[in-house]
Amino acid sequence: MGKKRSGGGLTTTQQAAKFLGVSVLSGAVLAGLALPAAGVLGLAAKGSVEGFDEIPANMKAPPLSERTTILDVKGNEIAKVYSRDRTVVGLADISPYMQKAIVAIEDARFYEHGAIDLKGVLRAVNKNAQSGGVSEGASTLTQQYVKNVFIEEAGNDSGKFAAATEQSIGRKIKELKYAIQVEKELGKKRILQNYLNITFFGQQAYGVEAAAQRYFSKSAKDLNLEQSALLAGIVQSPSRYDPVNDPQEATERRNTVLGRMAEVKDVTSAQAAAAQKKPLGLKISRPKNGCITAVDGAGFFCDYVRQVFLSDPVFGKTSKARAKRWNQGGLTIRTTLDPRAQDSVQKSIKAHVYQSDTVATAVTLIEPGSGKVLGMGQSRPYGFGENETQINLSADKKMGGSAYGFQTGSTFKPITAAAALEKGKKPTQRYSSPYQMDYPSPVSTCSGSWRNDDHDPETVQNENRDEVGPYRMQEATAKSVNTYFVQLISDIGICPVTELANKMGVHPASGDKLPQSPSITLGSANMSPLIMANAYATFANRGVYCSPVFIDSITGPGGKKLKVPQSTCSQAMSKKTADTINTLLRGVVEDGTGRKAGLSSRASAGKTGTTDNRKAAWFVGYTPNLAGAVWVGGPGERDVEMKNITIGGVHHEKVFGADIPGPIWKDAMSGALEGKPAPGFKTVHIANPDKEKKPDNKGDDRDDNKPDKRNKPGRSGGDNGNSSNSGDNPWPDIDIPDILGGGDGGGNGGRGNDGDRSNGGWPDWR
Template identity: 35%
Template sequence: MGTVSRRRGIAPFLGLCVLAGILVAGALAPVAIGAGVLSNQVSDSVDSISADLVHAEPPLVTTVTDRSGGTIATLYAQYRIPVTPAQISPAMKAAIVDIEDRRFYSEGGVDPQGMLRAAVHNSSGGNLQGASTLTQQYVKNYLVNVVDRNDKAAQQRDQEDSLARKLREAKIAVQLSQTVSKDDILADYLNVVEYTGTVYGVGAAAQAYFGTTADKLTVPQAALLAGMVNNPNVYNPYTHPDKALQRRNLVIDSMVSARSIPASYGATAKATPLGLSGSRPQAPSSTCLGAAPDAGFFCAYAVRYLVQSGLTADQIDTGGYTVKTTMDPHVSQVTKDAVNANVPTAQDGVANTFAIVQPGSDGHQVLAMVANRNYGTDPDQGETSTNIVADASNKFGAGSSFKIFTSAAAMVTGKAGLNTPLTNPFSDCFNPPDMNRYTHCYPVSNDGTSYPNPISLSAGLATSPNVAFVGLEAQVGMPAVLDMARKLGLRNTMATNDAGSKPITDPSDARSKNPQYNEPQSQYFQNLLSFTLGNSPVSPLEMANVSATLMSGGMWCPPDPILSVTDRHGQPVSLHQQACEQVIPPGVANTLEAGLSQDTTVGTSARAAQSAGWTHPDIGKTGTTQESESVAFVGGVDHYAVSSMVFADGPHPQEICPGTPVHLGDCGHGAFGGTVAAPPYFTAMNQLLAGQPDVPIPPPDPAYLDAHA
């Protein structure tokens, strides 16, 4: 047994002796060892890695701001605040050098003397330890935390106990020492090293552990951080405070021994408590879940938009970008207050979403995306991690606001104009486009008997009779109506199935055989005349963008949440974005706006408008589903295109009832778009438009007042 043990110790001893001899002689090539395989292992990628290290760009925090520059979220995989040599306190520099590598400023990247000492120490069979310089440690940490951070197998190779790894590390360290100053190497090391969790680098550690900056670290603070790098988990001061304290005091003793601080000061420093901030590292949230209540859904949408525009999720989490969004903090807070007043955040089973898009012929900037719900993971607090503003999350639909699409399609095809009389009996039964002997007609009735028959399209938009619009839809044809919905703004909505999700095509899923689940809405509703009554899942944000398209003279643009993106060096980053499209003639858009301008004066939201003291010229269309599980107001005023939707969002949906607050129940005659969804619009817009001159609605185009098909 003794012979075997001695033989096990001879290999690492001789290996380190040879390595030390090679380095002392300056022959920094592993061929001197005479092992061809080892030579290949060491030579692989050394030069390229050395070049990368000279220009090292470790993962940084991406900052998301509102349009005024205020931070709304930080996104990262590694929480790191990069610092220059001048931004690191002398105490921190001394602490790390004294405990890890006292000959750092005199050695050439490797320390042959230290290697020989380690070889002697390990000759009894121990692991190859204790010989790495700070430069070599920087190389290893850079490989583990930067180059191979997403490759577990490669990270293991970067840390394996092998002579090949040591040789490669040493060669790169020497190359670095020949091209990079000692101060920069030390700062690079302190910027890349891991502490605990997602905290990396001394800048982030100073903030997370002590609420300070790296240049202000005291001796006790610096000693704690310097001690942690040896083993961040073992010396975690939050989970192992006793071990962390012992390690910190050992570093202080090393500083005294190296004469970096006087012995008397060291004694005082060792008597100082750990002095941590809070009960855990105070690192900011790494996702949009940490955004303010009025910014979470906006932030999540902005990140999704960036990915769709060409950046990867990893680039966003590590690139150190500054993302300035279009979010208007004042508009966002005002609308958030309005929906919270209408439906409390934790109200059981009721969501109130609100989106505002700014119209424009060259872009549609998103100004606000809020809900009474907050973006988060605690349902008991009224939080949801689903983007209920951007997604087709209103499963019950936007009700009669979908009559906008039928009206626009009728004008474009010439089937009807604003003055066209529409047949409007109290009830009727309409044959769908594709009929066979098993097909039944679609029965429809109006909500009440006060509607005239016939009724003009203009009056119909204001008062919303169902029979007249289903009849018009049948006349125009489903393909034209569905295509109009997509063109005006429901791009993502129409691509989802009738459950608001991606169509299911997996044959192992029974739903893949059901058209309601396996077809997009653009296909599923080709033979269903109920579409114009808005009984299908819809995105609240996209409905706001429908209004923006009309208010932009028929110009559709993607709802854009991004003003600019700059990289870590302040250089602009280009994004691949969809181009705007003229989807309907300006005359149709203006005429439809004129038709929608009566909703708040004599139409379905007039009473709520009067109660709110509303006097501004605007456009609007309310919607209410058959069982009142969802109500909506879609419209716009001035440069605000808006959708406000109140819908059941819990596992047991019921009728939505008006009241203070709005609630679920069985109230017999439930909520309407005008009574429940419109009030937040009036509340918010009255505040935002206070003191502003009115912006008139464009006059109708005479070419679209009458049918001409």
């Protein structure tokens, strides 16, 4: 056989060796290569027998990358994500037609030869010599499987992929040796199963199950004869035989496969001929990959789950290891997302802020005591189109959020109040609280002191000129009196405030440290809605902070449970301090700036926030069993001054935390809490030395004091949208803060007169 010559003056043995990409060694037999008795090839990598022997004996096949399915807490699917769309199935779940078709067209003697089919090599050599080109290959299914393993192991590493696909002697010799090992260890059926699961079928489909779903919207076990032949034909060249983009070429290839199946007696000639006459019968299912396909507006929640996986060491010691594990997929991730809460968030957003508005809103709901994030949404959907974004407006920068976050305005004031209480201040603490004042100086910090500029001092003022003290903590909180809280932080120092904030998980969205400046009490630091919602959950949880969590459980391939991050909880402040803050903030939603956000059917507490020039407006609030933060402002990195602006189809002369974020929060919370228990707060009695009222001491969750009757609202309602047509107080037995005023004829009682006044860049709005 070795002396027979055909085209080019080479012996058939030499042609076979050339076809395999190896050289011939006269009289040498490659050690360990068990070839058929029909003939022996002397082969060596780069002319050396030792090259073959040096190849490691064991090939470690990586886990096949598969789809990962992300579920909500009830088990409903949120989205599927994958680097390669694949679902691994056993031979029992693959149509017999499919098994026969792939063997017939790719390796008809698969069940007869060993790892290498010498007859196939010689046949291919002769046919290629006759055609003058490469018309037939000679790699067995086992060899093809090994090559695919190398490609799978390369993943997204371009260097490894090039090495796995290069046309080199070394790569082919390595492939041959591993093929021998695979044949010995796995056997024919397992090799066929693995091959059908690993190979690429075009159109983003890896493995026969994904291919069956992509082209025919059915499972691989249900493929008929002609469908199986079509898929088997694609494997040789997925781009050339793509039935979606070139149906004619795909049809011809399918019919070739059917003819081959008849030739090897897998089907009769009549069956093949009948199948060849049928149309392709495609029923395409477009791939739905990634968080962009998430249901119920949960795209950003889905992406946050991905960010958690890629950043938490529990999923791998290095970022590279975590990314590799994520790309392998095959996971079922059950998250903390509550479908009722998420649906309520989305409905509330759509009712108040349109996707097309110049501003956006973001909402996050979290469960006090567990840290579980139950809902997360925003008015700008996850996507790449007009008025869509990939920036998670609820998250910190490192977790996919904006670069800086958003100033929180007066929603930071309760943290200052809590720090003061922890330092021994009483809720009856009184300050002069003038309408306008210079920032006191010096003020102690964690490392020294902050000093105002003697020549050009920074000043702070209240919302309107009628807000003149003295005030005590309860009324100052309800009315959000800026000068009171500046005096309070100047009294206790900045360090106790930032230290408590850190214990509550509060940090700038950029990842920087909290600034050591008294303006922090007015919300000068940029935060994310998630951080603020969780901080207020600490108040609801009677001072116990619990870190936020998004993942409930993860199941890997084969049902193996993976370790997931757990919420860690710690006492950030005393219960008494938390109970006192709950009492103060319940007053805000009952009688203060947050009155529009109050929940009528259950105890609630919260705080409004509006920043300088109205570039951001907030409402952050909670019940004992749910906390939430709502932000409204310019999306992404773009600031928008919310004056004379239409949002959600409603025109606003000036935007406040109470008139857009407040109602969004109320609607989102109401739907999320529907049907759930309505516990009360444990509140404290706060004495009013100026006007003491007898406490009822009934032990319920009511606030025992109302703010005094210092001011009356204006005519048409400002921040809280009072619709009264009269300047008289419609609630004569309680105080309505002058923040309610400011409409036509509101005189000095309304926000509108001085609300847009800037004070040296300090965010001083409520």
